[in-house]
Amino acid sequence: MATYSDPPAGTFQLSQLINDTRYRSYTFQIIALIALFGAVAYLLSNLAANLQAAGLSFSYGFLGEPAGYDINQSLIDYNSQSTHLRAAMVGVLNTLLVALLGCIMATVIGVVVGVLRLSPNWLIRKLMAVYVEIFRNVPVLIWILIIMAIFVAVLPQPRDFRGEDAEASMLWGMFAFTGRGFYFPMPVFGPGSGVVIAVFVASVAGIFAWRRHARKALFDEGRLLPVFWPSLALFIVPAVLAFFVMGRPVTMEYPELRGFNFQGGIFARNSLISLWFALSIYTAAFIAENVRAGILAISKGQTEAAASLGLRPRRIMNLVILPQALRVIIPPLISQYLNLTKNSSLAIAVGYMDLTGTLGGITLNQTGRAIECVLLLMLFYLTISLAISAVMNAYNNAVKLKER
């Protein structure tokens, strides 16, 4: 464009604004800007008029008022006298909880399925393909509702655990799986348990230090130190020793059937469990495809080259294949995490109180502050997804092929 000869100066005509490539882009941008401002101003003026007509105003004052509704699953203290802001915080934590649990389980299932899809076993391969295709091609909302229905219909009710010849019994006397939800034992930390935890954390740090030392010894001096057994010993022995030395300060509180329901222990509602399962197996189907694609993307020559260097199969996997495959797998994996987090907003369909259920559901309906609530809701999800994209970009830059 820069090679055009300049037209004679001083003969500016209006038509140049659209026909001259030097000015045209400015013309278009200014038109776009004016159109945008016009549209926004029009919408905002409508908004103002409508709000005024409805006698509303735009304010976040309602967040400080008492919410007046109960939330049946909450990670922090909450009662119906708490504020709407507190309810929203409960929702945020619940969203993050189910997203975190879901990401972990989806990764585990997805990696296993993805690897099994490449197995030499024909039957397993086909079975996994069927799993992936079925779960990928049906909406996640339907899976959430189906799994909820299965939980309620198939699992026993707490009353089935009662009596001498009860229809249902607890697993090892610790876990109770009921249609209302799952009950787990809860650790109770007595006095002195801080020491146990501190010892445990220190021994985990010790494991990392030992691995580092072994690696350094291998690279610098060529000495091969054992890693697995010392790590395992470090993981278990000091913590167990401390546990007994301190006089068993950590005890378990088991769920117990009292009256018509279980008391004690950790209670996870069926809505949380079914949402967690459904999101995990749905997302795992996508992750399995990513894992499969990642492993297939590494050419066979890499395996053969590593084998010809004399590496054993496990080391080939750890040192040659995985580092390259992870570069391909991790970016789509992270975007699947993002999808899972966004899909967790479907919690509202099964009554799990995540942010969409509290802020976007009951708070919105009670206060009628639709615009404020939806705006906050979007802001929260936007923050999460921007944070995840930032992590992804950082990772991409870190593993980028360093070429000369």
Add this chain to the structure above:
Amino acid sequence: MSDTHAQSVAYVRDTMLPEQAPPVSEAGVIKWLRENLFPGPVNAILTLLAIYFIYKIVAGSLPWFLNGVWTASSLAECREILQGTTGGCFSVLTERWNQLLFGFKYPSDQYWRPLLAFVLLIVAAAPVLFAHLPRRLLVFSAIYPFVAFWLIWGGTILAPVIALAGIIAGLLVFRRTEASGFATASLAGLVSAVVIWWLGGFLSAAASDVLALRPVPSRDMGGFMLNMILGTVCVSLSLPIGILLALGRQSHMPIIKWICVLFIEFIRGVPLITLLFVANVVLSYFFPPETNLDLIIRVIIMITAFASAYIAEVIRGGLAALPRGQYEAADSLGLDYAQSMRLVILPQALKISIPGIVNVAVGLFKDTTLVSVISMFDLVGMIRGPILASTEWNGVYWELWGFAVLSFFVVCYGISQYSQWLERQLQRDHR
């Protein structure tokens, strides 16, 4: 050869041995079984586990299918017929078939209209999907949206005809004035289309009963039909918008670029359900007080915005994947921006992005079930609401959810298989 060694070696074979059959374990079924099902101890265990798993599923579901009851009128009657044996109560599907497909408000004597629209959809989609069908059929594909609108929503045929006439007039004017530049010609085309629509508005208001079908309001749509309507309408609307957004994001003009980037990143960062909340409770605040947009129109607006952001990202990938030489070649031919995009860049970029676009389309079709959360009665909404809550069918989970799974699976799997087929068809050996 044998001659040369005849003296030095005791015995030289001079005829071929007859070919022998391979060992039993290395041939036929046994070889296949050994290699594919029992290659090692771990795999043998896995195989046995898988066989047990499949057996459990088949043994559990087969009697349920075979004993299924298809003619009862309520769950209680179903249980009476079954007499305690295992069996599905599929009569919920036969009895509520129309509700599952069309929702519970669509006038029952008009069911032929959406059905006909669906059949015509297949006819209209065929020439778009399969390139070897005669190109003249595309004319029908072009007028199909107007026919479908008339069939499903009813009203006078003049409204869609005038809409079509406006578009045709706009295109003709554009063709005539194209020589004077793309921007001018588009403007002229737009103006002439608007004039025709404006004039036609009087005509259709005056003669509102010409070839009129009984009008059906949007809120009466439901069932799987609603999913199909939302899916097809939103995907087809979001394609052109997505292309424009992608081009905008690639543009050298910073203001336009940033408008597009903000829009795309915002939409992609929030879940669809919050956008549906916007459609449900917020969007009407932004329109003049006297307008009363239907919920379905508001939902279509938001889903289209959602889909176009995702499609824009897919197409941006296609644009970025094109070698720079293509852009430069188009420039060196003296084509202006509109021409080079239309004739050189977009045909190639769109071809690259087909798999991604299909993925977005499948995802979007699945996401149309989310409208059940804002109390619209699509297939999922019908099952959760009117059917499962009715006294006759309270508790028939498996049959209904099985039907929902099957419906979505058939459509989505079909689309993804088509896209893989198309990818193979379009494969050219690129450098």
